[in-house]
Amino acid sequence: MEALFTKLRRIARAHCTVLLGGETGTGKELVARAIHAESPRRRAPFQAVNCATFSPTLLESELFGHVHGAFTGAVRDRQGLFALANQGTLFLDEVAEIPLDLQGKLLRVMQEKTFVPVGGTRPVTVDVRVISATNKPLRREVAEGRFRDDLSYRLRVVPLYLPPLRRxxxxxxxxxxxxxxxxxxxxxxxxxxxxxxxxxxxxxxxxxxxxxxxxxxxxxxxxxxxxxxxxxxxxxxxxxxxxxxxxxxxxxxxxxxxxxxxxxxxxxxxxxxxxxxxxxxxxxxxxxxxxxxxx
Ligand SMILES: Nc1ncnc2c1ncn2[C@@H]1O[C@H](COP(=O)(O)OP(=O)(O)O)[C@@H](O)[C@H]1O
Ligand SMILES: [Mg+2]
Structure with missing residues (x-):
């Protein structure tokens, strides 16, 4: 644990993406929050989302926001988490559950720092550090065609595995x-x-x-x-x-x-x-x- 915290402090100072692996309850979100709190972004927001808990459409609007009238129920403009986490950190829990068509949009915002809200026309520019977590091996998701190879490399600049408590x-x-x-x-x-x-x-x-x-x-x-x-x-x-x-x-x-x-x-x-x-x-x-x- 001590060795982990020393490593965390170093990772926190970098801007890189971090992919946290490990079973449920091993402390992935806790570590994501700790990295944010130790980073130069600590005064900016930390936003978290569990990708497994949204339908594909709702997840897109949750992450990128939508404009008024984009779909039934979109009665006003709404900011997404990427906009809300601007200058700060966004924690994507269960990132393997992001549907394939949304993975392209995620890759774009990570590479070019811009995205277009659902139903919108104008791109928005943001500066967000992405920390993600998964309890499924991403390599297997890639091998089985459910996850984009290029996105997996983007997310996995620093992979950190949290071992199960029994080990x-x-x-x-x-x-x-x-x-x-x-x-x-x-x-x-x-x-x-x-x-x-x-x-x-x-x-x-x-x-x-x-x-x-x-x-x-x-x-x-x-x-x-x-x-x-x-x-x-x-x-x-x-x-x-x-x-x-x-x-x-x-x-x-x-x-x-x-x-x-x-x-x-x-x-x-x-x-x-x-x-x-x-x-x-x-x-x-x-x-x-x-x-x-x-x-
Ligand atoms: N090293 C630790 N010390 C104290 N509490 C911890 C530690 N690791 C995890 N926890 C606690 O265990 C619970 C689960 O942690 P969490 O980060 O949500 O796990 P995960 O995201 O991997 O499912 C939380 O209440 C968290 O505060
Ligand atoms: Mg969790």
């Missing part, structure tokens, strides 16, 4: 305490410790929703639990290893680890009872605890 050694625990300390200040509850079983469950969980999900889990603990120590009861069912509908199925090893943690949680950490519950001997449970580094 970031030490970050789960560090972010956990960061969120606990933030929420402690809100006065709902004061947590100053966590049981071993609860921390084991937190560390064992694969965090498919990454940092966003970790933050929600900490908020959940503040709402459902009481007292200064966070215990497994304060964790949501999926964290305790109880399967919930719609949860992605992990590897066999992850499932086993989850079942063991859930059994320990049900029996307040008593190994004999947990082993009996799992239908295995105590020695087998001990062996598995070592294998999963739960001891």
């Amino acid at each position: 970031r050694d030490g970050d789960v625990e560090a972010l956990f305490w960061q969120f606990v300390s933030e929420l402690n200040h809100q006065g709902m509850r004061r947590i100053d410790g966590v049981t071993r079983t609860a921390m084991d469950a937190i560390l064992a969980y694969p965090w498919p929703g990454n940092v966003r999900e970790l933050r929600s889990a900490v908020e959940y603990a503040f709402v459902v639990g009481e007292g200064p120590t966070l215990d497994v009861e304060d964790l949501s069912p999926e964290l305790r290893g109880e399967p919930t509908p719609g949860m992605p199925v992990g590897s066999l090893a992850e499932m086993e680890r989850g079942r063991i943690l859930a059994a320990l949680a049900r029996h307040q950490g008593r190994k004999a009872a947990a082993a009996a519950d799992l239908g295995i001997s105590r020695t087998t449970l001990w062996r598995k605890l070592y294998a999963h580094r739960l001891r």
